[in-house]
Amino acid sequence: MMTRNFSTIPFIIVITLISMPLMVMYGFLILDTFTDAPAGELWPDRFTLKHWRFLYDFSEVGNVWVATFNSLTLAVSMAVIVLSVSSTAAYAISRLHLPFRRFFLAGILVMHAFPAVTLLIGTFFVLNFSGLYNTMIGVILVKASLLLPFGIWIMKGFYDTVPWEIEMAGVQDGASRFTVWRRLILPQVKPGLVALGVFAFLDGWGEYLLPSILAPGSDMQVLSIFLNDLIAAERVGYDFNLFKSVGVFYTLPVVVLFVIFQNRLMNIFGGGTKG
């Protein structure tokens, strides 16, 4: 049991007060998806499931499952690409005698600090030229490469903490460098891989800007765009409760992932970056 030098109760009260508006908003967000309130009233007066009709009735808003599938494709591809490239590139930068190693490191830091939006026009030209404009592959490639500097930097931090001796011992035991990496080093950086994977997935799942600009075609619609279209200007009469329901549907995977991986996600800012 830790001894306390001060009471935590005032802090809890202050923190609760500050986060109150957020909690109220979330509360109403969930509440509104299952209820109807009379016009102009705050409190709902009846329970209903009709706002969740969009899950099977596509006549009103279009097929939400296609958008979900697209979002999932984007998010999973992001995770796969970022994980495979970061885990190998970071190892090389951390452990191998690369030519231009310092240059790569500096480049990664610069890229990491670069706002993605400023690259949009250039990216558009590249995609247009290569025929990847308005395709999901194009969006995935651009989005993943924008996250790679962060991923490589984080993974390098994790690799740097693995003692050299483990690698030397593995080589002495007769294993090839690749075997050493796969069987001895990768397991040591697993927390980093899990955190980075979840991070990449969430980044892809929540992305709005790149799909909307680089793949505006309707067959490439992801959930964020699907959601945005619900309140697009040309629609008559906003259905806020429907909008909130889709919003909750959109958030659910994120919440689930956070619940499962919350401790591991913290790793990315704790253990990995030192050294």
Place this chain on the structure above:
Amino acid sequence: MQLELENFTKCFDGTPVIENLNLTVGDGEMLALLGPSGCGKSTTLFAIAGIYRADGGRILFGDRDMSDLPSQRRNVGVVFQNYALYPHMTVAENIAFPLTVGKKRPPAAEVDRKVREIAELIHIEELLARRPAQLSGGQQQRVALARAIVRRPDVLLFDEPLANLDAKLRLEMRSEIRRIQLETGITAILVTHDQVEAMSMCDRVAIMDKGKILQTASPTQMYRAPVNKFVAGFLGNPPIVFMDGVVAADGMFQMGQGFTLPLPAHVRGLPLGQVITLGLRPEHFGGAGAGMASGRVSFVEPQGRETLFDVDVAPGVTLRSIQPMREDVRLGDTVNWAVDVENMLAFDANGDRL
């Protein structure tokens, strides 16, 4: 398997740290590479292991030249100072790892049998299911040793294997490592900066300084007949005392401070006035001998079985004496003790033994 280094040279950033080093370790022999930090002993070890590439010369196992082979193909077992166990594997998996990385993996039953066999030899059968984090330092050391010898390496290398252990475990592992080396008969090299480890564990000691091997000899031989001052000063605890002076008349040795002693017989013929350094080990002062030295006891260190005395025999000249425990001499007493003159070591102006 006999191990031989032939004109071995290693450079870092173009500067040679070891030049033309020659060393032979006989089949089944255990040799200590002894020296202060930074003398190049670990560099030599890692070059034999293949972690460092040699910049010149040859490394021979038997009569096969290993210089250009990568570590994986040298069949060398290494025990690292911090053990370098694989933290995510159990002890059994750690020991089995070297057996399972080859092109064709042996059947699981055979791997298991070999692991058990080694575990039995090293006395860690009951630890096989544990993970490294659940082991004490000594146990981790044993596992590291088991993993290093499970492949029956041609050469076994120890890099300061006892440095991370406490004093009692160090004593125990010292004899354990030696026992296992003798039982397996694997040619071994021990790198250490601890002269007690080197002398107690190895058949021969090679003492290194600044990238050069100064002397290779058996522990007793090296203790009795060191080639120079450095070797004499490195071996022995408490250390030898050096006295700088000149050859005086009548076979005497004279220090600037006025202190004199008879010279050992083999250097009595030197010309008068020649600069000479005498080395007196503490066990040769305070027993029997032809010379006498008197002075005031300036320090007493009881060590249980023995007592260590410092005696100021002249201003700035302190001799050390180690004797079976005695309580009759106290700090500040004046003593007149014998010096075993014939066992003193004599060195010339360059520090080489005469």
